[in-house]
Amino acid sequence: MLEALQFDFMRNAALAGLLISIACGVIGTFVVTKRIVFLSGSIAHAAYGGIGLGYFFGFNPVLGATLFSLGAAVGMSAIQRRSKERADTLIGALWAIGMAIGIILIDLSGGYKANLMSYLFGSILTVPRSDLWLLLALDGTIIFFVWLFYKELVALSFDETFSIVQNLPIGMLHTLLVSMTALTVVMMMRIVGLIMVIALLTMPAAISSQFARSLKKMMIMASFLGAVFTLIGLWLSYRLNLTSGASIILVAGFSYLLSIAAKATIGKS
Amino acid sequence: MKQESSKLQQEVISLKNVWAGYGNNNVIEDVNLSVKKTDFVAIIGPNGGGKTTLLKVILGLISPQRGEVKIMGFPPKDGRKFIGWVPQETVMDRNFPISVLEVVLMGRIQRENMMRSYTKEDREKALQALDMVKLSNVANKPIGEISLGQRQRVYIARALAKEPQILLLDEPLASVDPSTSTVIYELLKELNKTITILMVTHDIGAISSYVKSVGCLNKKLYYYEDKVLTQEMIDASYHCPVDLIAHGIPHRVLPKRDREVKS
Numbered sequence: 001m002l003e004a005l006q007f008d009f010m011r012n013a014a015l016a017g018l019l020i021s022i023a024c025g026v027i028g029t030f031v032v033t034k035r036i037v038f039l040s041g042s043i044a045h046a047a048y049g050g051i052g053l054g055y056f057f058g059f060n061p062v063l064g065a066t067l068f069s070l071g072a073a074v075g076m077s078a079i080q081r082r083s084k085e086r087a088d089t090l091i092g093a094l095w096a097i098g099m100a101i102g103i104i105l106i107d108l109s110g111g112y113k114a115n116l117m118s119y120l121f122g123s124i125l126t127v128p129r130s131d132l133w134l135l136l137a138l139d140g141t142i143i144f145f146v147w148l149f150y151k152e153l154v155a156l157s158f159d160e161t162f163s164i165v166q167n168l169p170i171g172m173l174h175t176l177l178v179s180m181t182a183l184t185v186v187m188m189m190r191i192v193g194l195i196m197v198i199a200l201l202t203m204p205a206a207i208s209s210q211f212a213r214s215l216k217k218m219m220i221m222a223s224f225l226g227a228v229f230t231l232i233g234l235w236l237s238y239r240l241n242l243t244s245g246a247s248i249i250l251v252a253g254f255s256y257l258l259s260i261a262a263k264a265t266i267g268k269s
Numbered sequence: 270m271k272q273e274s275s276k277l278q279q280e281v282i283s284l285k286n287v288w289a290g291y292g293n294n295n296v297i298e299d300v301n302l303s304v305k306k307t308d309f310v311a312i313i314g315p316n317g318g319g320k321t322t323l324l325k326v327i328l329g330l331i332s333p334q335r336g337e338v339k340i341m342g343f344p345p346k347d348g349r350k351f352i353g354w355v356p357q358e359t360v361m362d363r364n365f366p367i368s369v370l371e372v373v374l375m376g377r378i379q380r381e382n383m384m385r386s387y388t389k390e391d392r393e394k395a396l397q398a399l400d401m402v403k404l405s406n407v408a409n410k411p412i413g414e415i416s417l418g419q420r421q422r423v424y425i426a427r428a429l430a431k432e433p434q435i436l437l438l439d440e441p442l443a444s445v446d447p448s449t450s451t452v453i454y455e456l457l458k459e460l461n462k463t464i465t466i467l468m469v470t471h472d473i474g475a476i477s478s479y480v481k482s483v484g485c486l487n488k489k490l491y492y493y494e495d496k497v498l499t500q501e502m503i504d505a506s507y508h509c510p511v512d513l514i515a516h517g518i519p520h521r522v523l524p525k526r527d528r529e530v531k532s
Contacts, residue, residue, distance in 0.1 A: 033365055148384050155375045158365055162427075165328050165354045167346075167380045212366045213411050 004238045009125050013244070016127040017230030019135035020184075020191050021204075023142050025223025027184045028205035029215060030177055034157040037202055039076055039178065042091045044185045044197040046072035046098025051119050052105030061119065065186050072098060073182035077175045122193035122245030124234065131190060138187050142180050146219075153177060154215050191230070192245035203252040204229065207259040229255065278305040280339075281351075281435055281465045282327060287336030289326045295334070296322040300490040304435075309461045309479065312469045314486035320469040323486060324439055327467075328354060341434060350379070353428025353464075355438040358421045358445075363413040369423050370408040373399055376430030391430075398429040402456060418449030425456065436460065438468035454479045 004010045031040050050068025054061030076094060080087045106113060118126065146153060155163045156173050164170050181201075188197045204225040205218065212218035233248030240247075282304035290296035297319040304310055314320050325331045326338055329345030340348025353376070376398065377391040387395075399405050402422040407415050412423065421441060428436055436457075442450045457466055458479045469486075484492035 033362070151374075151378060151386065152383055154367070154371070155378055158367060158372070158375070159356065159361065161328075161330065161356060162354060162375065163378070164330060165349050165352065166375075166378050166431075167350060168378065168383070169380065209364065209366055214366055214368060214371065218366050 012127050013124045018227050021226030022139045022223045023184045024226045026142055026219045027181050028201045028222050029219045032205040040181050041198045042095035043069050043072050043182045044194045045095045048102035049098035052102030056105040056109040069182040069186050073178040077178040120193050122191050124191045124244045196249045199249045203256045207256055210263045281306055283339040285337045287333045289322055289333040298488050309466045309481040311480040312484045312486050316471050318487040351434040353431050353433030353436045355424045355428045357440045367412050368409050373426045373430050376427040395430045398426040402426045418445045436464050436466045440470050
């Protein structure tokens with residue numbers, strides 16, 4: 001590991017992994033407990049439409065993905081709150097439509113598209129320094145909002161109906177939560193790629209949910225686990241010359257399965 | 270009954286000719302209900318009879334298609350600040366990592382104290398509420414590690430932490446064993462000295478001597494401000510009265526045959 005960190009890109013990658021783990025742990029906790037995993041997956045894939053938009057009009061695809069995913073977040077949050085019955089179908093449709101728009105726009109834009117794969121599968125090894133600042137800003141923003149609205153977000157996640165009866169501005173809180181999820185998802189796209197974003201967002205939180213006794217502890221534990229998985233995955237990918245995103249996901253995935261088995265064994269004895 | 274009516278009887282919940290449902294499908298039709306201060310009303314009725322819809326209308330979660338709903342004289346969205354809401358235990362997530370006390374504290378949340386953490390007073394009120402339901406000893410336990418009956422009482426405590434005028438309960442005794450339901454009823458009876466209680470249940474056995482009046486809801490509401498539950502009411506709201514008798518109806522609620530003929 002230390003030998004790997006001699007390289008500038010490895011240092012950046014490790015730092016990026018640590019920074020994203022914080023956002024991931026905090027937001028992943030809400031995604032898991034509020035059960036908006038599907039919604040988050042949809043946002044991640046709809047973001048691809050923004051990447052296409054960036055390519056087509058010649059601006060930074062990450063900016064396009066950010067705008068597109070924020071738009072998708074606000075829209076889907078509204079759909080989920082208003083139409084309870086068909087919400088998942090609609091969200092599933094937006095998932096595919098966003099992705100399809102991205103593919104068509106990229107088809108139409110022509111030219112050099114070598115970077116495209118990095119959005120799908122991630123490229124933590126090529127994360128530039130400027131992205132680290134962006135990740136730091138994202139962590140700061142998320143921690144600030146979650147700190148500010150902590151008890152309201154907990155209430156919303158635990159019992160939405162009760163929160164409405166308490167006259168909380170549910171629409172605003174829900175949109176805030178989903179927007180933060182969208183921003184996290186876009187930043188994570190750089191690390192593991194949009195296809196595997198959801199896995200890294202949910203698995204550390206899912207593991208901690210089995211052991212943590214409060215949402216706060218779950219967030220801290222999930223952030224810590226996320227960092228460990230990212231670093232181990234990164235080291236494996238360096239030593240064995242494997243794709244970094246997939247290595248990270250597999251480390252997280254095996255840990256998740258192990259934790260379920262461990263929990264089941266403890267529960268039995 | 271006479272003693273009560275001599276008191277100043279403020280109307281706390283009022284539904285006038287309320288029709289509600291989804292799309293063109295009316296779930297409740299022409300419902301009239303007037304709940305006075307310190308009433309203890311139970312609404313029974315079959316599943317799908319509109320009990321949940323009735324609660325949603327009172328809580329302002331859905332708007333009635335016709336008619337008027339008033340809580341303490343206000344429209345539901347303003348009036349619900351007086352309501353302590355106790356949901357069905359079965360719809361809650363037991364694996365949520367949260368302590369009993371934290372759940373009860375949620376009762377202290379309002380729009381006005383957003384972006385602030387809980388105050389000392391909030392904690393005191395929450396602990397008081399837990400004491401009232403006799404669960405102070407499990408305050409720091411995770412919600413998933415206590416029994417079903419205890420969880421039901423936690424949700425009552427959460428509603429009480431709000432210091433409500435009205436308690437609204439959705440199936441408070443669903444899947445609770447008989448000894449626990451006695452505990453909960455004793456608690457509600459005690460609370461009823463100052464708080465108005467409206468509960469819905471599909472279990473007719475739940476209508477015990479604690480309840481002051483009973484209504485039957487099956488699309489239409491058959492409500493009398495007497496505790497007398499007539500066979501007629503049951504027949505009208507359920508289609509299969511035989512099944513209900515098999516549940517065991519407490520004798521104190523059902524009138525005797527001769528009384529029924531008179532009424």
